[in-house]
Amino acid sequence: MAPFESVPSVVDALAEHGYIADDRLATTVFLVTRLDKPMLVEGPAGVGKTELAKALAAITGRRLLRLQCYEGQDETKALYEWDYGKQLLYTQILREKISQVVADAPDLPTAVDRIGAQESVFFSERFLAQRPLLEAIRSPEPVVLLIDEVDRADEALEAVLLETLAEYQVSVPEVGTFIATQPPYVVLTSNNTRDLSAALKRRCLHLFLDYPAAARELEIVRSKRTGLPDALAAQLVDVVRGLRDLELRKAPSISETIDWARTLAVLGVTELSASVLSDTASVVVKYDKDLRKTVAALPRLVDPNVEVPERFLGTEHSTQHADRGHGHRHGPGEHSHDESGPGGQRLEDGEVDGRLVRAGKDEPGRHSEDYYSAQESARPQAPPSPPRKVSSDRGSRSFNANFGRRRAL
Ligand SMILES: Nc1ncnc2c1ncn2[C@@H]1O[C@H](COP(=O)(O)OP(=O)(O)OP(=O)(O)O)[C@@H](O)[C@H]1O
Ligand SMILES: [Mg+2]
Known part of the structure; x- marks a missing residue:
């Protein structure tokens, strides 16, 4: 049964769980629950991408499973692998029993054949170490699957994801094919450090989350009960928005606005002055050069009539x-x-x-x-890499490693 009647009911449910959404965001969430399509959320750091998946789990009462992506990650960390340690332990414990199986074998090939006949015992569900994708497919109750920072993963893994999300099924050759009884709600997030394949994007509902409008950012800050009076919070949001225009190396995100509000509240600040903001600016800017630019710009951001040298404006x-x-x-x-x-x-x-x-x-x-x-002219130092393509065969998973291990057992 669909959990939400309408887009406004999604907005309300998210707000109840502390996530402030606009209609565009809520519409995408609503469609995820109706169309069983994954949602790809792209945007800068700290705008609430990961938090959205958590909120979706909370409002639908589903368990959250998370696959955190990183460079060099392979499918064994996403889908499943064989629990080698457990297999070894069992073979040690069962050493005597295994010896009996081969005890009267006349020669080596016969002994190997007999051991081979027992393989299915060791490559059964008992020894399967399932990772988030398989866990989401096999879960008896419906779940939310968060595939976080998918742009960090290599393209081979992206293709595996594509295969899995297309069918909501996973094949384990030794055991069989697992098909999801209840498709998970899937949220993929990306910081856009590399372009994702068109195939993956096509498969997903796309949502670009940018820094929110001032009113929504203020609502978010207020919802966090930072202790900062509303009038000061509103002023602070404007200052942070001004800092984002400075093109700092790391622009302050929503989470930094919240941290700054908490800091000022703890200090008992009753008036936002350039001086108190400068003293606490390291809460929101994390690089020395950014800090210098910030401190220089703060007087103008607090009071637009103050003159600031051009070189500090980005x-x-x-x-x-x-x-x-x-x-x-x-x-x-x-x-x-x-x-x-x-x-x-x-x-x-x-x-x-x-x-x-x-x-x-x-x-x-x-x-x-x-x-x-x-693109060409903008990257003079490093020659542009050739366009990356994801061909369909890159997604086909290789079981050679498992097979090799299987034979070695
Ligand atoms: N719409 C929102 N409603 C409530 N809180 C929000 C919202 N957006 C962001 N936040 C706050 O900002 C913090 C950072 O959000 P989150 O960790 O989801 O960012 P992110 O986009 O996943 O960042 P990154 O790309 O660095 O992982 C959250 O802990 C949350 O408190
Ligand atoms: Mg995140």
């Missing part, structure tokens, strides 16, 4: 950005999906630019307006 940053070939120009409200990492390249001022490390690994996102036309 122009310098966007020029660097294009010159350094990140290929993803951020506009107001767009996200920065950058992280610093060890070995990042150095800027003139000695700061490590993790974006370049990230960009070396990732395909540029497609959300920037000039992505398709400017």
